[in-house]
Amino acid sequence: MGQIAARVRTERERRRWTLAQLAEASGVSQAMISRIERGESSPTAVVLGKLSAAFQLSVASLLALAEGTQDDTGGTAGVRRRADATEWRDPDTGYRRRQITGPQFPTEIAEIRLPAGAGVPYPAAAFAFVRQVVWVLDGHLTFHEGDTVHELDAGDTIELGEPTPRIFANTTDAECRYAVILTRGAQP
Numbered sequence: 001m002g003q004i005a006a007r008v009r010t011e012r013e014r015r016r017w018t019l020a021q022l023a024e025a026s027g028v029s030q031a032m033i034s035r036i037e038r039g040e041s042s043p044t045a046v047v048l049g050k051l052s053a054a055f056q057l058s059v060a061s062l063l064a065l066a067e068g069t070q071d072d073t074g075g076t077a078g079v080r081r082r083a084d085a086t087e088w089r090d091p092d093t094g095y096r097r098r099q100i101t102g103p104q105f106p107t108e109i110a111e112i113r114l115p116a117g118a119g120v121p122y123p124a125a126a127f128a129f130v131r132q133v134v135w136v137l138d139g140h141l142t143f144h145e146g147d148t149v150h151e152l153d154a155g156d157t158i159e160l161g162e163p164t165p166r167i168f169a170n171t172t173d174a175e176c177r178y179a180v181i182l183t184r185g186a187q188p
Helices: 002-014 019-026 030-037 045-055 059-067
Strands: 087-089 096-099 108-114 119-122 130-138 140-145 148-153 157-159 166-169 176-184
Touching: 002 030, 002 045, 002 059, 019 030, 019 045, 030 045, 045 059, 045 119, 059 096, 108 166, 130 140, 130 148, 140 176, 148 157
Parallel strands: none
Antiparallel strands: 087 096, 096 108, 108 176, 119 166, 130 157, 130 176, 140 148, 140 166
């Protein structure tokens, strides 16, 4: 929790934003941002999505930067053992996210484990400036892309289009595991 707290504070201060400015840009209350920055509250996946969108970073980038996976030379961290991997857990849903690639790798890859019955909504702004593919590895994922619903099973992929509100939902009684592959797109 301390690493995420420091990263949120660093990103806000780097932009010379006040708590009020970040709250306005993200739609997250000043009180919640303050609690996160002080390490008193762990952000949910929804809150991370809103904060990363305000910073124009992907959730994966925000978490990777918080994990400090870059080495002292500015290169990639090299071999990353499963046993050493940092896994972030959403305190509300139990959603777990493990970053596969480091922050210097040109494509971000994350492994997600979505518990049975859980759903994680993200605002459209969380998908600005990025291109993503979601690849279901195990289980079933109900993916809402705006008003369109996609039912995805193991082996299925979906390439995400223009930014729109999205919901990753597991409507089954078994865990769903999927990968998110992301590249940065052009900024306006």
